[in-house]
Amino acid sequence: MLFEWLKKYMPRGIYGRGALILLVPVVVIQIVVIVAFSQRYFADITRQLSRGVVAEISLYVVSADTLPMAQVPLALQELDERLGFASTFGAEAPVADQRRWYDYSSRVIEQELRSAIDGVEGMDVASDTQRVRVSIMTEAGRLTLDVPRRRASAANPHQLVVWTAFTGLVMTLIAFIFLRNQLRPIRQLARAAESFGRGESRPYRPAGAIEVRSAGAAFLNMRSRIERQIEQRTLMLSGVSHDLRTPLTRIRLGLSMLDVPEADAEEVTAMQADLDEMERLIEAFLDFARSDATEDPEAVDLVAFVEAAKERAERAGGVVELGDMPDQEVVLKLRPVALARALDNLMSNARRYGTTARIGLALFERAVVISVEDDGPGIALEGRERALQPFVRLDESRNQNRGSGVGLGLAIAHDVARRHGGTLRLGESAGLGGLKADLVLAR
Incomplete structure (x- = not known):
């Protein structure tokens, strides 16, 4: 329970945790040394000196008590x-007790005086830090003494605290400089990995300790393999789709030139419909391949981008509402072509399975969320994870007879979101009652 409670207040950044690991032992050691040293050294020395002062003050008391008044x-x-x-x-008046709260040696002086000398009325060590003023009521009258402070206690006990704190601060700064130099390669590796997660190939050169260099080299090898796989996948799908279009074009041309009896015309029409379906499948494959293709990020105003997606959906014949939008501009570096394709797929699904669609934009500290909602049947909770996989059709929750989808729309949107360091979340629309697709993009 204690560790769980401490986790809430622990720093989350590597600099904060490194500084905590560095400072806690230094501070604890300084406190232990100061407390132990002050108790064993300053207290003992002050007690010994105070006993000598007590003996000297006793001479005054004895003289006042035993000698004639004259x-x-x-x-x-x-x-x-x-x-x-x-x-x-x-x-006439006794000395009032005055002592600063941090003057721990004065407590020892007071204890020694009051325990060894009868009649001590008060002790003042605050009015003049260089002297101890004490009043004693003797049999002959009130005796007031000003004793040099250096005679009663160790000189300048605060210097130990000052020098310890100063030395600890200087060494902490030096250690923090070395710590920062050691943590900089880790942060560079983290930024390079984060940028690659958003689809940016950021320049990176391994540096730092051997372990950090090893991790950096492994990251570069992994990034190279992923980029090669993406390129090979894109080329393969593009090549296959291109090669399929040539025989499809020949078949379509041959069907259009056939002179068949009217009784066989329906079969020719059905074959042409099958060709149209095959071309739509090929276009879907190309879109899926292009979702991983390399595209340079650009600065995009998401408010205008969302409004443009709404206009495209309305031109396609849908009823689209504009949901909540931020008041200011939201400019991010994005891949506009891929993001437009993802939004068009989400809007197409919303129009296909519902009568009304709604698109909105929400701004958060570390992310922006583009929401697309509809009033259709939605997707059951247990089927939402499968719906994000390529070529998956959920006939139970989304009526496939309403459109000719091939199960790639949500997969393409999900891939585009991941290429921007985000994800695609599926839920239930609170306002329209159908599906709500949240396209999350990292800021």
């Missing part, structure tokens, strides 16, 4: 000259 001032003056104290006899 000889007391001369005796006190002689003691002041020999001991370096400043005494006053017969003061």
Whole structure:
């Protein structure tokens, strides 16, 4: 439970965690050293010095109690000259207790004075930090003494704290510089991996420690293999689709030139419809191949981009509403052709399975979400994950007789979202009651 509670307050960045690992031991060691040293060294030295001062103050008390009143001032003056104290006899008001909260050695002085000398009324170590002022009620009257502070306690005990803190700060800064140099290659690797997740091939050169260099080299090899696989996949699908179009064109041309009896015309028409279906399949395959193709990112205003997608859907004959939109411009570096294809697929699905569609844009701290909703039958919860896979048709939840889809629309949109560092989420529309597709794009 304690570790779970601490996780909420721990830094999440590598710099924050590295600084925490660096600072916690330094601070703890400094505190332990200061406390232990002050207790064992300063307290012991102060106690020894205070006992000497107690013995010297006892001479004043004995002189005031035993000598005749006429000889007391001369005796006190002689003691002041020999001991370096400043005494006053017969003061009207006692000394009030004054002590700064951080002056821990003054507590030791007060304890020694009050435990060894009877009649101590008060001690002031705050009015003048260089002297200890104490008042004692003797049998002959009130005795006030000013004792040099260096005679009663260790000199400048705060210097240990100051020098320890200063040295710890300097060493922490030096260690942080080295830590930053060690963490910089890790951050560069993270930025390169994050950019590649959005489809950008960012320049990266392995640097840093051996382990970081090894991870960087593995990342470069992985990126090269993925890029080669994407290129080979694109070329293969494009080549297959192109090669299929040539015989389809010849068949279509041959069917159009056939002179058949009227009884066989229906069969020819059906064959032409099959050819149209095959061409639509080929176009879908090409779209799916182009979703992974390399396209340079551009700065795009998503507000205008979403409004343009709405206009295209309306020109295609659908009823499209504009949902919630941000007031300001939302400019991101995106692949406009691929993103337009993904939105068109989502809008086409919404028009195919419903009568009304709605598109909106929501802005968050680390992502933007383009939502496409419809009033159709939606997709059941258990089928939403399968719906994102290529060539999957969910006849139970989406009536395929309403259109000629091949099961690639959501897969293409999902691939485009992943190429932009996001994802495609399927849910239920609260306003229209049908499917809600959230196209999440990283900022």
